[in-house]
Amino acid sequence: MSPELGSVVVALVAAVATYGLTFLVRKVAVGKGLVVMPDAERVHTRPTPTAGGTAIAVGFAIALLIAGQLPVFRAQFAFSSGVAGLGRLGAPAGVLLAVAAMGLLGLVDDVRSVSPPAKVAGQVLAAMVLYFFGVTMTHFKVPFLPGYIVLSSSILPLVTALWVIGIANAVNLIDGLDGLAAGVIAIASGALCIYGLRLIDLGVLSSNNIGPLLAAACCGACIGFLPHNFHKAKIFMGDTGAMVLGVVMAAATMEIGGQVAEVVSGTTYYFFAPLVVPLVILGVPILDTLLAIIRRTIHRASVTQRDLGHLHYRLMRLGHGHRRAVLLLWSWTFVISGLVLYPTFDPKWNGAVPIAVAILVVALFTVFRPGARRPVPGAAYAHRGEGATAGSEAERLRGLRDEQVAAYRRVHRRRFARHHPPMRG
Numbered sequence: 520m521s522p523e524l525g526s527v528v529v530a531l532v533a534a535v536a537t538y539g540l541t542f543l544v545r546k547v548a549v550g551k552g553l554v555v556m557p558d559a560e561r562v563h564t565r566p567t568p569t570a571g572g573t574a575i576a577v578g579f580a581i582a583l584l585i586a587g588q589l590p591v592f593r594a595q596f597a598f599s600s601g602v603a604g605l606g607r608l609g610a611p612a613g614v615l616l617a618v619a620a621m622g623l624l625g626l627v628d629d630v631r632s633v634s635p636p637a638k639v640a641g642q643v644l645a646a647m648v649l650y651f652f653g654v655t656m657t658h659f660k661v662p663f664l665p666g667y668i669v670l671s672s673s674i675l676p677l678v679t680a681l682w683v684i685g686i687a688n689a690v691n692l693i694d695g696l697d698g699l700a701a702g703v704i705a706i707a708s709g710a711l712c713i714y715g716l717r718l719i720d721l722g723v724l725s726s727n728n729i730g731p732l733l734a735a736a737c738c739g740a741c742i743g744f745l746p747h748n749f750h751k752a753k754i755f756m757g758d759t760g761a762m763v764l765g766v767v768m769a770a771a772t773m774e775i776g777g778q779v780a781e782v783v784s785g786t787t788y789y790f791f792a793p794l795v796v797p798l799v800i801l802g803v804p805i806l807d808t809l810l811a812i813i814r815r816t817i818h819r820a821s822v823t824q825r826d827l828g829h830l831h832y833r834l835m836r837l838g839h840g841h842r843r844a845v846l847l848l849w850s851w852t853f854v855i856s857g858l859v860l861y862p863t864f865d866p867k868w869n870g871a872v873p874i875a876v877a878i879l880v881v882a883l884f885t886v887f888r889p890g891a892r893r894p895v896p897g898a899a900y901a902h903r904g905e906g907a908t909a910g911s912e913a914e915r916l917r918g919l920r921d922e923q924v925a926a927y928r929r930v931h932r933r934r935f936a937r938h939h940p941p942m943r944g
Contacts, residue, residue: 702848
């Protein structure tokens with residue numbers, strides 16, 4: 520069995536396991552009252568169970584455990600000296616422990632809200648688990664400069680923690696519409712798996728690198744969850760799913776992009792280093808995160824404060840419905856992934872990549888530019904300070920409802936979703 524076929528098998532196992540487990544998780548969530556009710560801060564219009572990410576985590580774990588029994592992945596589970604702690608022998612176990620830690624963190628947040636500092640602390644804990652089990656990056660290349668920077672062992676814990684926090688929160692922020700996060704990560708992880716396998720074929724990446732295997736299992740888990748999560752969603756992945764997918768993608772990108780110390784296909788395409796390719800593949804959630812940070816900094820708002828500026832909400836304000844907005848962002852992820860993967864198979868196309876990426880950036884900025892915004896139900900309420908509201912709770916809710924109805928009537932002819940648009944990001 521080839522590594523490519525083995526990756527497909529692992530993805531299928533993850534998909535089937537996640538799909539079946541989601542039925543059970545949904546039943547348990549409803550029985551335990553883990554249901555998200557419609558309100559002014561959410562898009563959905565009917566009570567929906569959450570914590571579906573539990574099925575993603577377990578499905579991913581099952582796929583990884585079965586992969587350990589396949590001869591083709593024997594090298595990934597074999598011993599070799601690592602950069603930290605328990606070495607490469609523990610890499611699969613380290614990933615599973617990090618997934619368990621992040622899944623538990625997300626589940627607690629779904630059941631009862633976790634403060635941002637506590638959430639970051641949990642993410643750092645998961646990152647340290649990865650580091651001590653040898654799942655981290657060892658090389659880094661500054662774009663346009665020759666040579667690679669070999670990261671010292673003293674800075675690896677910080678780099679690993681920052682990477683996990685960044686990727687996990689990027690996935691969490693993009694999880695705003697039914698099926699959006701699961702679809703984007705399915706496409707991104709699938710592209711990442713192909714990229715990692717290609718680097719192994721070229722002899723640039725070690726054959727025992729676990730990154731492509733992680734990406735394959737992640738892709739399958741997302742595909743298995745999508746039938747339950749696409750609009751109208753029967754269950755949400757919640758922070759449980761977002762945190763799990765975030766730590767898996769962080770581990771896979773570090774393994775694939777941070778373990779390469781060689782230029783692959785000429786001097787043009789890989790001038791920005793293999794580590795940046797996974798970042799480009801994850802361009803949609805990362806771009807959304809950067810824009811959110813900039814936007815909230817300009818408005819002097821807390822970085823953790825929700826708003827209406829996310830890419831998916833901007834698409835809805837342009838007149839796209841719920842499903843179309845999701846499909847558009849899936850398409851952008853697919854196109855970006857294709858653009859950065861193509862030159863690994865045809866080096867002659869290298870020179871066009873920087874231009875193509877620049878065109879995509881300009882196109883994304885144009886499509887999602889802040890323009891004359893149509894009224895959004897609840898927008899005025901969302902911009903008020905929480906302490907500035909006056910009157911009783913009943914009066915406030917009654918005023919919000921009137922505001923919603925009036926605004927919705929003004930925009931429904933523009934097909935601004937066939938359901939209630941988001942009140943706050």
